[in-house]
Amino acid sequence: MHEMTGGADPVLRVSGLRKTYGVVRAVDDVSFTLDKGRSLGVVGESGSGKTTTARIIVGLEHADTGQVAVAGRDRTESRRHGRAERLRRAREVQMVFQDPFLSLDPRIPVGTALRETLRLHFPRRDGAARVAELLDQVGLGERAAAALPRELSGGQRQRVAIARALAVEPAVLVLDEAVAALDVSVQAQILNLLADIREQTGIGYLFITHDLGVVRCVTDDVVVMWRGAIVERGPTERVLAAPEHPYTRLLLDSVPRPGWDPGRVAADRRALASTAAPSPSSPDHRKS
Template identity: 80%
Template sequence: MPDNVLEVTGLHRTYGTVRAVEDVSFTLREGGSLGIVGESGSGKTTTARIIVGLERADVGEVLVHGRDRTGRSRGRAQRLARARAVQMVFQDPYLSLDPRTSVEAVLRETLRLHFPGTDHPRRVRELLDQVGLGTRAADALPRQLSGGQRQRVAIARALAVEPSVLVLDEAVAALDVSVQAQILNLLADIREQTAIGYLFITHDLGVVRCVTDDVIVMRAGRIVEAGPTAAVLAAPEHPYTRLLLESVPRPGWDPDRIAAARRALR
């Protein structure tokens, strides 16, 4: 049985009177894939940002391989070590890439920062091959790449530091459906090749069904349901989870009925 790579216990985060995250706890096993599902304002992205270290929890604990990430980093070496442990891929890769910097330069800069003594040209080639781009893309600028190619570069940059956990925050939401499938297949292949754990932050139940082993459903900052993905989506127990499933358009879909159900949950 694989060990837990990520353990989150009792996270709380408030902004004034708003409880963005309230008593959130879960685990992610090594090589596992966990989805965090919820609508805008559910607290899923705030939870992800706390895990990555972009925000601090008011209360709670985040452990990666048993090491605490909730305290302040002491010195440059510890900051870099924390950054290597958990990486994040955002929704819009164009905004997270310097438009003036080539793909190769992006990857070399990351490698120089974290692994100054390695063979950077060889590792750049390995990363480009790993994400299905190849060396032909090395000299390209972000504006010369498609959305799917840019997201592959963002994934390569995250993988460059050999993280234990990869947080994907709506990472395929801005892509066409066919390109989404390509990126999700790529991520599935990478997970088979490595022991990396995935944390998918998404509102898309199709993505969750396709690429996660387990899922937690968040509403108003709290977890309302959790379990194996197949079981939760096949027989949801919480009314909010059922509402999310019923909100997916399909033949016979009635938006007025969904709106009425949503009002009843308030």
């Protein structure tokens, strides 16, 4: 993968997104594209605006200005609330949330939750067969269908959340820190699962994460966000191997490893904050 502006028809095109909360610019002129079947990482610390960007893309927040287009169709303009429009938007982009325990209704068994979604989107199809298929696709047995979310482990719950998102058959899947709440070994399983699913379905991934290890594993390209703006972009390998922006270097240095010096990282951070200050207020006050 070479140039990010690349392909003829990107499945997701985000251009010029801006969102301010009061005086804080949470998202500041963010643009990127995601080609069909590719995986794009959005990296940054908490408060960098990456989650706000994700929420604008799925439609949970409205951008002040800017566009989000899926397969060439703009989805920021339309404020119509019709059923067909709602379903169409849902089939464009689905989202997997950070904490699977909070993103599933505690009262609803797994199978029922999946059937609910299937009935909404594909009322004519055989729900039961598709539920079994989806559970199988995310590596859960059919027995899981009867379980309530609290009877499942964190990794299993996240598999359910992924299955529910896939049930809609979206063009793009936004994963907002989707493995951050899981144990490291479970993280690896979920990341492998996601890689397999992408291979099978050709769905596009937008990985929102602070974890550079995750980015290295599962993304083709990466954009680095700092204080609401994109400071660096490029193929993942290149960015991680030879970061150009001081903030990217700082992120890479912040990962603990042998010979790691937290004091130096803190000093670099202060230097970065004083040299370049594109935002009127400190990132700590931002909603992430």
